[in-house]
Amino acid sequence: MAQQNSDYNARHLSVLEGLEAVRKRPGMYIGSTDSRGLMHCLWEIIDNSVDEALAGFGQNIKVILHKDNSVEVHDDGRGIPVDIEPKTGLSGLEVVMTKLHAGGKFGGSSYAASGGLHGVGASVVNALSSRLDVQVDRGGKTYQMSFRRGEPGIFKDAGKNLSPTAVFEPFVSKSVLEVVGSTKRGVTGTRTRYWADRQIFTADAKFSYDDLISRARQTSFLVPGLKITIRDERGLAGTPGESGPHEEVFHHDGGISEFVDFLAADAPVTDIWRLHGTSSFKETVPMLDANGHMASTEVQRDCEVDIALRWGIGYDTTMRSFVNIIATPKGGRHQEGFEQALLKTFRKVVEANARKLKAGNDKIEKDDVLAGLTAVLTVRLAEPQFEGQTKEVLGTPAVRAIVAKVVEQEITAKLTSSNRNDKAQSALLLEKVVSEMKSRISARVHKETQRRKNALETSSLPAKLADCRSDDVARTELFIVEGDSALGTARLARSSDFQALLPIRGKILNVQKASVGDMLSNAECAALIQVVGAGSGRSFDLEAARYGKVILMTDADVDGAHIRTLLLTLFFRYMRPMIDAGRVFAAVPPLHRVEVINPGQKANELIYTYSEQELKTLLAGLQKNGKRYKEPIQRYKGLGEMDADQLAETTMDPRHRTLRRVTAENAAMAETTFELLMGSDVAPRKEFIIAGAADLDPERIDA
Structure with a gap:
């Protein structure tokens, strides 16, 4: 015990200082410690690889779910830097994996727009893993470093049987970034394999294959040309890989238009419309000055808006919104601007054509416009503000006005276009929106006035x-x-x-x-x-x-x-x-009625069967028991062939019937x-x- 204390020195404190906060309050960083939080950790690692592809480096990502509950992510991006970071004296790899708010996504020099923007993704996953191994291909060499619960060191195991329970020796004097192999010239990439720490996550937390497939498909739509391979080697019951390793590959050269086409289930009212625009805004952010003090600095940001949408004959709304390819399922400023501009534009156009559309003086509401809409909304900007590390809501205020302006201009142009095709589609769309408005108003009036009629009242039914x-x-x-x-x-x-x-x-x-x-x-x-x-x-x-x-x-x-x-x-x-x-x-x-002949004065027995197989089984049983039945056997082709007693007994009486x-x-x-x-x-x-x-x-x- 004394030996352990003597090995624990100031160096360990400096490494674990921030990561210990993650282990004590994991919910602040990953939302929860169940399957949802486990999947969020995986998204953080995958998103780092996707950001490389988004920046134009690398076009392949492979995710492997291993039998030992570890998960491995490969990419062919530039590879995490391995040179020494001057401020800390540590390798870039160790800085990324052990320091919160450290990485290449601050300052905007390495990534113009990315998903992992807080600089805590990889380090948080490292802190919440009982073991994490990273290999980097860079400069013709393969580098490797291992961590246990965020602390760098060496696991005393070798070969393919890697385990988080293997003997671990933390680095004491300084870290060592091992060179474990060589690569061909120009080959770069990162391989990360980790075992989630069961001290943190609940016992029933597991990786969801369906969620992983859905996310991979979605990302392949958002980053055209990116190839994502998902391989499941766990052999879990109820998954496609239960009988052996299962692999799926996602690769789409189309963009979000193809995504909308995939999501849309109903017949179209309009073609897929693409809305695109770019604008800039100023934002005040805290930055370090030359003296190392934080100072408020005004910076110029560019925001690119890209939207694909179409309306169908249905009334369900399918909306997917993204910021730098990171899904924002709970919306945010970009979605607010989108919906606000749609409503404003449609109200203006419907009011201008009220007589032609027979819209009266009633106002279009948001639900009327969104009925039957399938849309994919993406915005790209540097360092967006998210509400929390889970990145489910975009909080950058200026994005709302930018998206609203793009949508208003582009949709107005579509609805007022003189192009024959656009004109025909716009007419159908406006008619649909007005119909939805009338249905909503009619339903409200019906709900207010309709009362169940009893036998003494007149009924409009x-x-x-x-x-x-x-x-x-x-x-x-x-x-x-x-x-x-x-x-x-x-x-x-x-x-x-x-x-x-x-x-x-x-x-x-x-x-x-x-x-x-x-x-x-x-x-x-x-x-x-x-x-x-x-x-x-x-x-x-x-x-x-x-x-x-x-x-x-x-x-x-x-x-x-x-x-x-x-x-x-x-x-x-x-x-x-x-x-x-x-x-x-x-x-x-029933399909058949079999009348079994009973001897003597005893009444014949009626037996109903509901399938051909059931009839064959019944007849075989009767023959085996030496019982006779009347022929031909009655085959019901319709309910009208039954008399009331038979219909009641077999189909309508709650005591005897079968309902599906x-x-x-x-x-x-x-x-x-x-x-x-x-x-x-x-x-x-x-x-x-x-x-x-x-x-x-x-x-x-x-x-």
């Missing part, structure tokens, strides 16, 4: 609705049935106390391809939205829904499946909260699936049909 008597929303059920024939049987089968019926005739409109106006003018869609009673789109209010359950009851054939898909598309696009709340169900009517709850746990995947099956693009749907043709059972086709 569709005449074909067979409503229920109960006012208890938690208990009531709305069955959407296919056709009048099924309605007749369902009327007799239902419990009119709490079960309501709404018939639809044939196949409703495919709302994935239709505009909001077309959807609202479609009689079946309008009736369904009116009966549910909670509005549609952005104005949908789950609390106002008139029924606790909505049950889609269609025939058990191909047409019935198609109608069910069309109905689900309507709910997914315009009444999504019903699905998210688990209040939309699909009824499961419709969920959208993975909304992005659901969005992609709906677009594939119901969207405007025919080619991918054709490929899907051809690929699945071999799995189709010909017996299921009504011909």
Whole structure:
């Protein structure tokens, strides 16, 4: 113990002085110590490599998730400097890895615009790692230095079996930057491998492969030409690499226009518009003078704005904002300027064309403009101010006015352009925005005046609705049935106390391809939205829904499946909260009725089956037990073929029926699936049909 104390000298204090604060208060630097904080550390290392590519040095980054819970990041940038830094007498590598607020991103000489701007990223990751190894290729040599919880030294292990628990000897008199190999002339780069310290991070914290893939894809869009490789060697269950090492490569020569095209799920109203502009501003920052004192200095900053956006027929808004390729999910000054300028510009243009657009005196609101918008907003500037080290909000005040000016000029030019193509798209866009405004106002008026009607009041609900008597929303059920024939049987089968019926005739409109106006003018869609009673789109209010359950009851054939898909598309696009709340169900009517013959006076037994496989299993069991059944076996092609007792027993009576709850746990995947099956693009749907043709059972086709 005495030996340890004698080795602990002033040199160690100088190295660990700042990093100890990081270990005591990690949340100040990485937000949290769970998986989110663990991923933030990885972003810091990756962002340093991306900054090299952004500055024009290097075009390859590789991230490897190892089995031993370490992570490795390679790049072919310039490599961290290895020469001696005169003020500290330490190598540039050690300064970057052990000193807070130290690095090449201060002063603006090395990086015009970068993501890691506080100079604490690498040193914070080092402080929160039980082991960190760095190798730098520079000047024809490979240099290496290792750290334990921020302290430089040497781990006494060799070869490939590296471990953070290996014997560690810290440097005492001075640091040693080892030369461990040589490289070809002109080869440069940095390799960082670290093991997160489990004294800091929670036991269940782990690297998210999905988040890593999403970030890599996003970065490859933002830095055209950059190739990012992600390799997962952990073999974790539930990941693509569970059966062996899995690797994905991201490389896009396009820019943010390609990113918008990737993000947009709905059919377009406009092409992808690109807005670009550059401006400068003055900022007062504290800087060291010749005497080493801090003095306020006014500096000139350049701010470059680059935006790609398009409007689609939907109402969801997809917005991605970035500062020097660092995502700002909570927005900031640049996003405020963007939204402010959009609203101001659209209000001005709509007011100027109010008579033509039939907009009246009502004012456009921000949500009306943002409906259906997919946008990627990027700004690049030196030393931006972020609110906190996690860089989720941009705080530089001057950026707001710069972005607003660019957006106002460029969007005004688009909306007032005399170009035939721009003119046609602008007309459609303005019509959409005004329609959104009218829908919002209509929904507000409806919400204020609509009250559930009881049996003694007159009702404005569709005449074909067979409503229920109960006012208890938690208990009531709305069955959407296919056709009048099924309605007749369902009327007799239902419990009119709490079960309501709404018939639809044939196949409703495919709302994935239709505009909001077309959807609202479609009689079946309008009736369904009116009966549910909670509005549609952005104005949908789950609390106002008139029924606790909505049950889609269609025939058990191909047409019935198609109608069910069309109905689900309507709910997914315009009444999504019903699905998210688990209040939309699909009824499961039987496919067959088997009448088992009982001997003597005993009544025959009726057994219902719900699939071909279930029927085969039942018949095999009956033959094995020597039981006979009536032939031919009844095959239900539609709900109208059942009598009321059979429909009630199998499909409508809560005591006996089976319902399938419709969920959208993975909304992005659901969005992609709906677009594939119901969207405007025919080619991918054709490929899907051809690929699945071999799995189709010909017996299921009504011909």
